[in-house]
Amino acid sequence: MEKSFKITASEGIHARPATLLVSSVTPYQADVQLIYNNKSVNLKSIMGVMAQGIPAGAVVTISAEGSDEAELLNKVEEVIIKQGLGEKC
């Protein structure tokens, strides 16, 4: 299961939003990947997410697999939109 977002925050996903995203998914059991520029990293890894260096305007795909994948993706969507990081696409 997956969802895609367009990042609109002017600084992209730097430390603070990365921290928010990673901490929002760690409670879930499902495996979750963040795909950007054909590169996939574990969304539960703060290092992995920050190393992607996702800039404003980027389109990212979040792909989850596991028993609570739907809840996880809803949570991610909530964080991205509420924190003004990006929009659904």
Next chain:
Amino acid sequence: MLEIKGVAASNGIALANAYCLVEPDLSFEKIEITNIEAELDRLQAAISKTKLELEDIRDSAMLKFGEERAAIFSAHLLILEDPEIFSALEAKINEKVNAEFALDEIAGMYAQMFESMENEYMKERAADIRDVSKRLLAHLLHIELPDYSRISSEVIIVAEDLTPSITAQLDKQYVKGFVTDIGGKTSHSAILARAMEIPAIVGTKEATKTISHGSPIIIDGLDGKVVVHPTDEIYKSYRLLEKKQTEEKELLKKYIKLPSMSADGHTVEIAGNIGKPEDVDAVLENGGEGVGLFRTEFLYMDRDELPSEEEQFNAYKMVLAKMEGRPAVVRTLDIGGDKELPYLNLPPEMNPFLGYRAIRLCLEQTEIFRTQLRALLRASVYGNLKIMFPMIATLDEFKAAKALLLEEKQKLVDEQVAVSEQIEIGMMVEIPSAAVIADLFAQEADFLSIGTNDLIQYTLAADRMNERVSYLYQPYHPAVLRLIKMVIDAAHNNGKWVGMCGEMAGDEIAVPILLGLGLDEFSMSSSSILKTRSLLSKLSKEKLAEQVKHVLMLKTSSEVEQYVKNLQN
């Protein structure tokens, strides 16, 4: 018992145990292991301990300093629990190396990866990785890291040097004083110690090497010495002295409500210097009649990005509102020199004090400057705002800065935003060129404020951070005194007021001279306000005006010092 000499940077006496902020030795050997399972368990145990420690630090930072500082530790927790890093560590340990070695390799690899990134901001994340890995390594080695944010009993901090960000995290309730290896009277740790009203001895060169963590020590901020492991007798005599000082402080309290008036009835303004809006409380508690210097750069420091207009507006509004109509002089951004902002990505310079800083930067990066000016103008309706520009060297700079201010004001007026019509626009006189042509500046500016810390270092060409030339940092040097006289006379000849916001304004030798020269406003650390007001009440302005003529003819700094001391006796 042992005595260590240093520079007394902030008055007072403190008795407490030493708290050493020394980097402990975290060296280890690479070992070939046989039991992989046991090694992984050891790593897991260290991670659990580190996690508890970080959670503890995060929670106490949240309580004491708010969410912004606590967020750093939340990020550290995520790094610690990063599944990718953990698998990498696991894989490394599976190659039969000890956990310490595996950690060093993996953390080093990640840190390097971030360091090699283009983005400056990402580069700095390498420091977070190193910080977390250091904490974890200490747990693996069973070594306790000193942690200043968790201090919960009375201590005296002993460190090589204190950065503004470290001092900002110290809890005033428990920190009784500072001892540092490097630094002088005007280094940041010294200024902050005075702002916190605690004694400090700086420039001891060897304190961190000679004082061990937990030793009982005494700092004598009058004599500039640290006593380590005092004898009972010495300890008792210092306790007595400490008591006497507390009593003196009590006596000074009667000056809180009294006007700043000389014995012959001449009044001046005694104001306080602040770095953060909350410092206003100390100014008011000590009976300050205004804020003579708000160092706004502190709003820009210890963060990842520029403060927004709204954030600044709130800070300025808070200061102005708390001052309830008393004057508040705000200095626009003075960054550069020893005060860096990593996120501005400024290239390092050979001579930062003579380089791209303060108004020079603001006049080029006008967006940064305009944001600050707008925030100030919007806040102006909440009190008695005066704005001054730092590091002005030429008349053109002053005119350009003032033009930008007036432009922003017009824009706000056009947008129908309320702006005060009474804002005075002045400047710092801290570069000798500005002091020499103060008469020309006084025609353009509403007021002048003499910044002595820089004026002295530029006049004597002596870096105030360099201990080897600190003997040249001479506030009573005849050249400095004559420049000050020129500035005061120039302002008065043009009907303008003149203040001083350097450390000199609260100095007991300088105050009689400055009063004699006719200085209107004395701005200093809040802790010096009452002592200065008490001193002032014993001086005669009329007599000093005569005596100062003689002072200005003296040949050396020490002659001046001696002469003024004799006057008082």
